[in-house]
Amino acid sequence: MALNCNCSRAGILKFLKKQALLLATIASVVLGIVLGVAMRFANLSKLDITYFSFPGTLFVRMLKMVIVPIIICSLITAVSTIPKTAASKLGGRAVVYYFATTLISVIIGIVLVVSINPGGRFAQNRSGSLRKAEPVDTLLDLVRNLFPTNIVAATFSQEFSSRVPITSKMNVSTVVENPDTAGNFRVNSTAVPEEVTKWTEEDVAVDYKVALQSKSGINALGLIVFCLTFGLIIGQMGKPGRVLVKFFAAANEAILRMVWIIIWYGPIGIMFLIASKIMDMNNPQEELARFGLYMVTVIAGLIIHAFIVLPVIYFVVIRSNPFSYMLGALQAMLTALATSSSSATLPITITCAEKNNKVDSRAARFVLPIGATINMDGTALYEAVAAIFIAQSVNISLNFGQILAVSITATAASIGAAGVPQAGLVTLIIVLSAIGLPADDIQLILAIDWLLDRFRTSVNVWGDSVGAAVVAHLLREDFVRMDEEKNSVREDKEDDGGLSNHIFQPDNADPEEISSV
Template identity: 50%
Template sequence: MTQSNGETRLQRSRVQQLRDGITERSQRARSTVQNITTNDVKGFFRRNAFVILTVAAVIVGTILGFGLRPYKMSYREVKYFSFPGELLMRMLQMLVLPLLVSSLITGMAALDSRASGKMGVRAVIYYTTTTIIAVFIGIVMVLIIHPGRGHKDEFTKQEKIEQVSPADAFLDLIRNMFPPNLVQACTQQFKTQYAKRVVTVKVLVNETLFSLSNGSQELKREEVIPVLGTVNGINALGLVVFSMSFGLIIGNMKEQGQPLRDFFDCLNEAIMRLVAIIMWYAPLGILFLIAGKIVEMDDLSEMGGQLGMYTITVIIGLLIHAVIVLPLLYFFVTRKNPCVFIAGLLQALVTALGTSSSSATLPITFKCLEENNHVDKRVTRFVLPVGATINMDGTALYEALAAIFIAQVNDMEMNFGQILTISITATAASIGAAGIPQAGLVTMVIVLTSVGLPTDDITLIIAVDWLLDRLRTTTNVLGDSIGAGIVEHLSRHELNSIDTEIGNSVVEENETKKSYQLISQESECENAKIPDNKDRVGLLLAGSAKQTPLARADLFIAERGSQRLTADRQPTSHPNNSPLIFSSFEVSQAKD
């Protein structure tokens, strides 16, 4: 009885503490709201101007698009109306190539081979894990909801789909990894095409009533043969492989590779400044992209029945992966609030929704991760370009779900072996899907062929692909970004080790090869600079210009980031107008 009373008293105490905590938080929130001033509101809008404008553009574009649908605009009028959105796509795509190459080269050059190897393994494990989870979610959702119930007659086929051999598609993937011409890789990628040729076969003919002697007869037949061809578009996979290899080589070259590292660093910084300018135009472009697509889309009545259920199934699957799986994965690994991380990505996600291209969104994703979420540039420059090329969670989920949906429409029962085959091929096909609009439709041919489903039935779902493509692109961008955050968290030890090694190597290099030179007149002591090492700032002199002439100052301190460099003057006398040469260095942790 005493124990029961003690437990009751403890429970009451906990409940009271909980109530007190809730009351305190509510009072604090009420006080904060009451103390909000006009300047606070202006500051909030100023800090979040890009995000607010972008979200507003999506809302206004949706309303405008549905408002213009009753006017039945012609194809030419729709294209004219969507022209501002087309300009945004062109500007973003213009930056993809230099940003992809420069970011990967600088990112890999900043890492040693050991650190890049570990980071690469972590990234690949993350990509594989999330893709498999996405495929599993897609298969479970389509088997539970079963959107393919009904009659196939409800659909209308729109166009013919080109047949693709899975073996040829796999070989094209390998070919694109090793382009023979880097200039060509900037504009074209390899794709097997098919041609017909007539083959003549000689057949032996025995003696008959109509033939007095044995002989041969020529039979002609037509066969389809694979022919190596190209299609327009950046060969992102080949450029990724080359840039990663090139960056690692530059990093291992140390001093010899420094000019190239400086060049690509400067190029990357210039591209990011261009991105900052384009971001001001992005809301206007997104508005017209979305409005134009809504005006252009087919009759909404086609969204009913099986196609409507299919659309709902895909959306639910993508939401489960993007809203539940990825944030939970980020929380369990980093122990940080995923909502704060995702809030910093809002503009990149909205841009992905408008452009339906993860590659075109790449410049915005870089800026959001590095400036809003403060992810290490060495990680973003390595993880994001690779992720935009091979990590397609939304595409993998969509392809697995769509393949089983087409089987349901055709009243075909899928056994466990076929579902497993779909899982594997959907995972592999998503890796080969380029980060361009509607690439999933092309790679889905491979998935359907692997289990003997009719590839022409892809045309059944084209009517709603414009919407689903935007949603799965947003999921892809979110997956890449969360992957960068997770990889940075797991790689912080290697990154700190590299920072320490760089600091030690700088000190050692200056001790053995080149001393600091501080060129300054005695009267300019307070404004002294280090002209031959522009990265070190915050020079402090031990003694003022009046009390300690420059030639007699014996201690100089320079700070760089979190490191402090202490330099002692050489024990030789110099005239006031001559350079001071320092030879003794010590690196320590800077104090805030």
């Protein structure tokens, strides 16, 4: 009995040591919720809450600090170290997975929101205004950012377009009633007012031009296109490109070690991020009661996609327990819940895939950076639900064609959604325009969007993680063949007695040994 007890105790200690970081992260989420609810009774000011959230802000800044190095080094390393044919297979399978899962999530959202009809029980006055965005301009901005004019500027800014009116002086007619000779209205006149037309010269918009502006934020699409192209080129250069390949591979390993240090600070940052957000809520009881059915619809769709659809895909393709894999990715999902940014979570997502779930690094470093930018299952589901919910709220019945337009537009728009907090609101304008709703109607869901944004970001990260495993499994034979070829080359070098090393590395060779050869 004593022996069994000691073994059990040793097993528990081993588990706690192995999962210490994950357990600390889970505890930080729970403590953050408890602390946030408790601190609401302190009635802190907005300024005090800002100071309180400082440890969490530091964590987000640390993660954002390594986003650009991770994208550049991981993509270039992944693409340059695999053959061209394998790279095309890798990209093709990844794109098929992205579109398939995104379309499935949209269909789930549409079925739920049409069935539950949360907007039919909702009433809200429209107020305020948002910057208008034409769908064609937004889509062109997406394509334009694929090819940045300055790759350095793409690391901290991206371009967007706005329509500027071209005005011209024109005579405009206005109607006034019974003016006197001085041009003023008669106050005490008992005469019947007469309408008189006056002509004034005013600036009138006769046309529009597109003006490009920059906004703060990483142009991830532009970086991805550049890094993929650059990696393919140096990978096909042969010997001259090996120096660059080794450089980026070493830099990538150094960045991942830096990420590991940041990860251990994560539980502290996550606790303060969640607590400060709860403290900053104006009236949580009222918001939860008013948007309850809408939240249930969105969260139910996310749960179905995250715990049924994605695990089924994982099991069918890999024939392994998907929930064991989910446990390995849980650290990244909880970080996404706290930061509300799939891009900021990217360093942790890559680390969890490689270290916890043993996904081939060549697949993880290729699939995950791209997935964090264009694979947004949770965002696509949310946008479909939100668009139809808004239509229901303003008593607009959508026909089958309009619902089909929502599904297609939500799938396409989610690709352009940046991996930053509440970026889905921007692309939601495109979905609303597809069914003829004004951008101002987004005001209907702003009050609760911050909370749903965290859940859908976690699903985005989980979908990326499953994609990395699926693509790595589908290409496992290609990776094995590549490893065998590398081993055979290494064995050939060893079999030649080191002659090639003496020939190609004269600086490290013994002159007498060379002469003897």
